[in-house]
Amino acid sequence: MAKKPIIRAQNLCKTYNTGSEQYHAIRNVDLDIYDGDFTVIMGNSGSGKSTLLYLLSGLDHVTAGEVYFHDQRIDAYSEREMSDFRIRRIGYIYQSINLVPDLSIKENIALPGYIAGTKKNEVQTRTSQLMDAMNIGSQSNRLPSQTSGGQQQRAAIARALINSPDIIFADEPTGSLNYEHGKAVLDILTNINRKGQSVVMVTHDFKAACRADRLIFIRDGKVGGIMEFEKYDEYHIHDRESMIFAFVSGKE
Numbered sequence: 001m002a003k004k005p006i007i008r009a010q011n012l013c014k015t016y017n018t019g020s021e022q023y024h025a026i027r028n029v030d031l032d033i034y035d036g037d038f039t040v041i042m043g044n045s046g047s048g049k050s051t052l053l054y055l056l057s058g059l060d061h062v063t064a065g066e067v068y069f070h071d072q073r074i075d076a077y078s079e080r081e082m083s084d085f086r087i088r089r090i091g092y093i094y095q096s097i098n099l100v101p102d103l104s105i106k107e108n109i110a111l112p113g114y115i116a117g118t119k120k121n122e123v124q125t126r127t128s129q130l131m132d133a134m135n136i137g138s139q140s141n142r143l144p145s146q147t148s149g150g151q152q153q154r155a156a157i158a159r160a161l162i163n164s165p166d167i168i169f170a171d172e173p174t175g176s177l178n179y180e181h182g183k184a185v186l187d188i189l190t191n192i193n194r195k196g197q198s199v200v201m202v203t204h205d206f207k208a209a210c211r212a213d214r215l216i217f218i219r220d221g222k223v224g225g226i227m228e229f230e231k232y233d234e235y236h237i238h239d240r241e242s243m244i245f246a247f248v249s250g251k252e
């Protein structure tokens with residue numbers, strides 16, 4: 001069956017103005033992100049990966065070009081439409097985790113549910129279910145600072161899932177984690193993707209990139225290459241890792 005785009009970028013550009021200087025971080029990018037895919041974005045430091053993620057998810061304004069979400073043009077949304085889109089349709093996992101320090105793990109996860117106006121009992125039920133799924137139920141009343149980095153990252157994933165978004169964006173979600181915690185986070189993202197959730201993940205890590213159905217390589221603010229895979233299977237991980245390494249090394 002042909003894949004359908006969930007996000008489509010056309011002639012996308014982002015220019016940062018710093019004083020008198022301009023920096024063209026994203027340059028005329030045409031790109032489809034497919035519904036149900038686990039999409040991985042790789043590229044050298046400063047190539048524009050995070051900027052691209054911000055534009056595709058509506059977290060930042062485009063300088064030029066268009067972004068479509070299921071055929072709806074989101075870059076033309078008003079501020080109000082955009083904030084509604086961000087809270088209901090997308091989930092965003094930040095590299096820096098970004099939990100609210102004064103709220104408990106449970107309250108952090110529930111917060112976007114309340115902002116979306118969902119009934120209190122529904123938010124509470126879903127928060128409990130997500131905490132169980134992420135194996136952080138025992139941490140629910142602790143502050144983020146009283147939990148491990150891996151637990152905080154799993155809470156950040158639960159928070160991103162609370163409003164059942166159509167697509168999850170994750171910017172280096174394993175960047176600050178040790179191997180064991182990083183693998184647990186990747187396993188969670190892989191499992192939710194197998195259940196149909198679209199995932200877009202930026203990573204520098206070749207092992208993490210093996211989870212991809214589709215790998216997009218960004219070079220100097222442009223798409224430098226795209227590689228397609230079958231669904232991830234741990235059995236073939238070593239072959240896949242060397243293929244990705246060869247692909248990326250050839251594009252740098």
Ligand SMILES: Nc1ncnc2c1ncn2[C@@H]1O[C@H](COP(=O)(O)OP(=O)(O)OP(=O)(O)O)[C@@H](O)[C@H]1O
Nearest residue numbers: 016017018023025044045046047048049050051052
């Ligand atoms: N707010 C900003 N103002 C000015 N320049 C910026 C801003 N944000 C990013 N840039 C520049 O745009 C370019 C792309 O940045 P971006 O953060 O998207 O890269 P990246 O590929 O995600 O890098 P990394 O892998 O190091 O996180 C970089 O040269 C960066 O310095």
